Amino acid sequence: MPGLTEAAAIEQAKGGDSIAFEALYGLHKRRVYSLCLRMTGNTAEAEDLTQEAFLQLYRKIGTFRGESAFSTWLHRLSVNVVLMHLRKKGLPEVSLEETLEPQQEDGPKKDIGARDNVLAGSIDRVNLERAIENLPPGYRIIFVLHDIEGYEHNEIAEMMGCSIGNSKSQLHKARMKLRDLLKLSKAEKAARR
Amino acid sequence: MSGTGGSKKMTCAEFQEVLPYIFESGGDASEMEHLKTCPICSDLVRDLRYIADQAKLLLPLRDPSPQVWDNIQNSLEREGLVRQQAKAHSAGKKKLMEQP
Numbered sequence: 001m002p003g004l005t006e007a008a009a010i011e012q013a014k015g016g017d018s019i020a021f022e023a024l025y026g027l028h029k030r031r032v033y034s035l036c037l038r039m040t041g042n043t044a045e046a047e048d049l050t051q052e053a054f055l056q057l058y059r060k061i062g063t064f065r066g067e068s069a070f071s072t073w074l075h076r077l078s079v080n081v082v083l084m085h086l087r088k089k090g091l092p093e094v095s096l097e098e099t100l101e102p103q104q105e106d107g108p109k110k111d112i113g114a115r116d117n118v119l120a121g122s123i124d125r126v127n128l129e130r131a132i133e134n135l136p137p138g139y140r141i142i143f144v145l146h147d148i149e150g151y152e153h154n155e156i157a158e159m160m161g162c163s164i165g166n167s168k169s170q171l172h173k174a175r176m177k178l179r180d181l182l183k184l185s186k187a188e189k190a191a192r193r
Numbered sequence: 194m195s196g197t198g199g200s201k202k203m204t205c206a207e208f209q210e211v212l213p214y215i216f217e218s219g220g221d222a223s224e225m226e227h228l229k230t231c232p233i234c235s236d237l238v239r240d241l242r243y244i245a246d247q248a249k250l251l252l253p254l255r256d257p258s259p260q261v262w263d264n265i266q267n268s269l270e271r272e273g274l275v276r277q278q279a280k281a282h283s284a285g286k287k288k289l290m291e292q293p
Binding site for chain 1: 213237
């Protein structure tokens with residue numbers, strides 16, 4: 001729709017204009033879908049959740065008053081849709097509180113006494129995306145929300161129903177696990193040469 | 194190993210125990226001193242910062258399949274959320290709103 005601003009599309013969508021709905025979908029589908037895909041790690045689930053997020057958006061758009069940016073509102077709504085879905089599946093928030101204690105295989109102490117090559121300069125986007133996909137679900141969600149989507153720990157704690165300390169702890173474990181995965185990938189690449 | 198010598202100096206284990214909670218703030222004087230003098234912990238922190246920085250640069254992955262919009266549209270119509278007369282224009286204008 002040429003010349004239609006986001007603000008105009010929002011107002012028209014409030015009146016049930018299907019072109020405006022489609023315009024908003026076109027503007028935000030990629031980011032919403034990517035959020036869903038990174039959080040779930042599953043294409044089919046991500047598509048279902050994208051669909052559900054936009055349907056909720058359209059049902060609730062009349063309540064959008066512009067106190068925050070529309071994209072912020074939509075992404076928060078989308079995160080809640082994904083978290084609700086994962087909660088229904090019993091993943092991964094069930095294990096979130098249980099993983100507060102550092103685990104042996106990926107706890108922070110394993111680095112003591114073992115200085116490896118640093119990662120700086122060695123990560124490419126494909127490797128990082130692959131490593132994120134391989135994170136355990138609980139770690140992956142916190143990492144996506146904080147490090148990719150830019151949510152603060154207090155926001156994550158509120159959305160996930162956990163403490164801020166727990167969010168920080170999970171994020172740290174996620175980054176530690178990613179470090180291991182990326183180092184492994186780096187070593188495999190070096191061995192092939 | 195650095196950080197295990199003096200009785201008052203922080204050890205690597207102690208530093209790494211608090212690291213999740215001081216990662217953004219930088220920690221207190223003893224934690225900063227440990228970080229400055231311990232190559233293992235400084236490598237670790239550098240790696241974790243690098244990962245966090247690279248993650249911020251990741252772009253949205255890709256678009257969902259066209260089926261997703263078709264399903265949304267059908268649901269909107271079923272629920273009576275859209276005005277029907279606008280639908281006829283929809284297909285022709287679809288591509289104009291696609292993100293680059």
